[in-house]
Amino acid sequence: MNIIVVGLSHKTAPVEIRERLAFPPTAMEAPLHAMLALPGISEGLIVSTCNRVELYATSRDADAGIAQLKRFLAEHHKIAIEDIEPHLYDSRGEDAIRHVFRVASSLDSMVIGEPQILGQIKTAYGYASEFKTAGLILNRFLHKAFSVAKRVRTETNIASNAVSVSFAAVELARKIFTALNDKTVLIIGAGEMCELAARHFVNNGVTSVMVTNRTLEKAEKLAQEFHGRAVPFSEFPHHLHQVDIILTSTGAPDFILGHKQVEDVLRLRKNKPMLMIDIAVPRDIDPRVNDLDNIYLYDVDDLQGVVQANLKERQKEAKKAEAIIHEEIGQFFRWLSCLDVVPTVVSLRKKMEEIRQREMEKTFASLKNLGADEKKAIEALTGAIINKILHQPTSVLKQAQNDASGDSYVDAVRALFGLECPAPEGEMAHIDQDVSGK
Amino acid sequence: MSANVLLFKIALLFYVVATVLFFMDVVGRREKAGTVARWVLLGGFLIHCATLVARYVEIGYTPVSNLYESLSFFALTVVGIFLLFDLRYRLTVLAAFVCPLALVLMIVGSATSKAAKEINPMLDSWWFPVHVTLAFLGNAVFAVAFMAGIMYLLQERMLKSKKFSALYYRLPSLGTLDSINYKCLSFGFPLMTMGIISGAMWAESAWGTYWSWDPKETWALITWFLYAALLHGRLTVGWRGRRAAIFAIIGFLCLLFTFLGVNLFLSGMHSFSALGGR
Incomplete structure (x- = not known):
């Protein structure tokens, strides 16, 4: 049985095409069933996000299956296949497995390491299991993909550096201060970005927030949200020495914090370091302040630079993720090939033969007075029993290989007789919970 | 042999x-290597x-x-002190800075004469082991501060x-590096x-x-004053961060000069110890 993938993404298709091929999440049942009705397709799943539309399926004949899926995609959306063909990619077997693992691990995303895609695939899988279009293979396959994505997330730093300006501020603070929970944040002005950054700070341990604004009510309102306190704008300079992190975005035409002022504050706070995030344009803080020891001043452009550096770092971490995926593909592929009838029959027979040999040795060891003829007769007898027992299951398996039930038979035989197969599923329970909780 | x-x-x-394992972790991004490296380092330390x-x-x-003996002992204390610090901070990147230092000390040591000195009646005093152990432990702690200082500046x-x-x-946060600086101090x-006091007792x-x-005594005193100034600055006027890092670096260079340079370039009573003694 082959796993096949057909799809398009932000890398191969412009948004005009992607939006026309998208599947609305409210109406997944019909397309999923239509997909399963295609000749040769035995399981199916549809992932549809704003950046990609992908069909995962299993089929005996990979080429025919891929052609079916492509035609289905065009016909379902009433587009000429020639129009979408150049934007489509397809893969099968190991490549298909790699593709899905990479997508789930967010290596194929526009922003590498972004966490949404995994949730989107989980949702897609939720529909496929709700409408029973995911069978044995896709079930295991998707669970495996989820566990691979989890491994990538925990074993690499692919998602650990901020790619948003507001969160980059928090990470900068973490590179300066040992801990954030005893730090005080001062918000000057009421910029949206400042508010967002402040929220990140609070979520990451900061407990003390101060807010100042030319309009005191605005400051009070924001302060309430963070359980902080408001300070009149004219008085905020007197509080600066208690502040470790400043987030500022006022509409002031001139600097509201000058070099000399900051120098004095530093002396007051015994040179304890300060992080200043100046998101205002024109800037609120004199850039020369950055030259002072223990002052770290970042403006919007600097934060963008941090984000760029973080993206580069994520790309480096992606290499580690590729290695993990490579490892997991091998494991899953071994399981998948286990599902073939011939290796199953072979290992079933081998297992029986092993049991027979072991038991005969035991018997021969305890019955020492057996002659050569008797031994031969016992050997023939046990051999015949095994052949008789295996005859029916073997022929059922061989027949089943031609229709869709084959995989379940193989799986059942493997489970019933304890035939070793590398277990591909990761955190089954955990994922099932996620899916049903949706 | x-x-x-x-x-x-x-x-x-x-x-x-x-x-090598520590570098594989820090440069090659193999976190498991760092864990193995710690055990290997501990094994090396015990041997x-x-x-x-x-x-x-x-x-x-x-x-x-x-x-030879002095450099070997210095390396031993550096590794030992690092292992102690690692219990608290667990910083692989610090290991990647400190281990090469111990390694250089060992390699230079192994290149020098291993012939033992005649038993000198002076070495018989029990002040001798007390003096060198305290002095070297201090040196090793300052070696860690030196490396943390370099990391801070970077x-x-x-x-x-x-x-x-x-x-x-x-690299860890500046705050962590600065707190290592303070701990070391x-x-x-x-x-x-x-x-220094036990050295004076021994001399007596x-x-x-x-x-x-x-x-050697003069330079030791100069180094002592440097560190005293840093400690004082830290405690009273809030010298920290960059300034403390620079001080830790200069202090250690001074200390190295006291340890090695004095014997190489100047002569004095410690010369019997052929570069090593203090």
Whole structure:
């Protein structure tokens, strides 16, 4: 049985095409069933996000299956296949497995390491299991993909550096201060970005927030949200020495914090370091302040630079993720090939033969007075029993290989007789919970 | 080859392996390597301890009398102090900075003469092991502060200039590095002070005078004043961060000069110890 993938993404298709091929999440049942009705397709799943539309399926004949899926995609959306063909990619077997693992691990995303895609695939899988279009293979396959994505997330730093300006501020603070929970944040002005950054700070341990604004009510309102306190704008300079992190975005035409002022504050706070995030344009803080020891001043452009550096770092971490995926593909592929009838029959027979040999040795060891003829007769007898027992299951398996039930038979035989197969599923329970909780 | 020299080479080999593993972790992004490296380093440390004991048994006095022995003992204390710090901070990147230092000390040591000194009646005093142990422990703590200082300056440079290399992501926060600086100072300074006092006691019992202003003593005192100034600055006017890092670096260079340079360039009463003694 082959796993096949057909799809398009932000890398191969412009948004005009992607939006026309998208599947609305409210109406997944019909397309999923239509997909399963295609000749040769035995399981199916549809992932549809704003950046990609992908069909995962299993089929005996990979080429025919891929052609079916492509035609289905065009016909379902009433587009000429020639129009979408150049934007489509397809893969099968190991490549298909790699593709899905990479997508789930967010290596194929526009922003590498972004966490949404995994949730989107989980949702897609939720529909496929709700409408029973995911069978044995896709079930295991998707669970495996989820566990691979989890491994990538925990074993690499692919998602650990901020790619948003507001969160980059928090990470900068973490590179300066040992801990954030005893730090005080001062918000000057009421910029949206400042508010967002402040929220990140609070979520990451900061407990003390101060807010100042030319309009005191605005400051009070924001302060309430963070359980902080408001300070009149004219008085905020007197509080600066208690502040470790400043987030500022006022509409002031001139600097509201000058070099000399900051120098004095530093002396007051015994040179304890300060992080200043100046998101205002024109800037609120004199850039020369950055030259002072223990002052770290970042403006919007600097934060963008941090984000760029973080993206580069994520790309480096992606290499580690590729290695993990490579490892997991091998494991899953071994399981998948286990599902073939011939290796199953072979290992079933081998297992029986092993049991027979072991038991005969035991018997021969305890019955020492057996002659050569008797031994031969016992050997023939046990051999015949095994052949008789295996005859029916073997022929059922061989027949089943031609229709869709084959995989379940193989799986059942493997489970019933304890035939070793590398277990591909990761955190089954955990994922099932996620899916049903949706 | 006598047992202690063989053990020394095995310990050196362990240190090499540990250093390589630490670099694999920091540069090659293999976190597991760092965990293995710690055990290898601990193994090397224990073997190194055995080296010291074997040497003691062979020559009959605390083996810190020539350059080979001194460098080996210095490396031992550096590794030991690092392992202690690692319990608290667990910073692989610090290991990647400290281990090469221990390695260089070991390699330079192994290149010098391993011949033991004649038993000198002065080395018979029990002040001798007390003095060298305290002094070297102090040195080792300051070696860690030195490395943390370099790391601080690198990290601070990147944060100020807003140009981030791969190291930025591996280095700890400035706050952590600064707290290492302070910890080192608060352990290293008393050790160094006691090292100097015990040295004076030893001098009194050996030569009948506490202090004779030979170059080594003078430089030790200069170094002591440097660290005293830093400690004072930290506690009173809030010297921290960059300034403290720079002080830790200068202090250690001074200390190295006291340890090695004085014997190379100046002569004095400590010269009997052929570069090593203090």
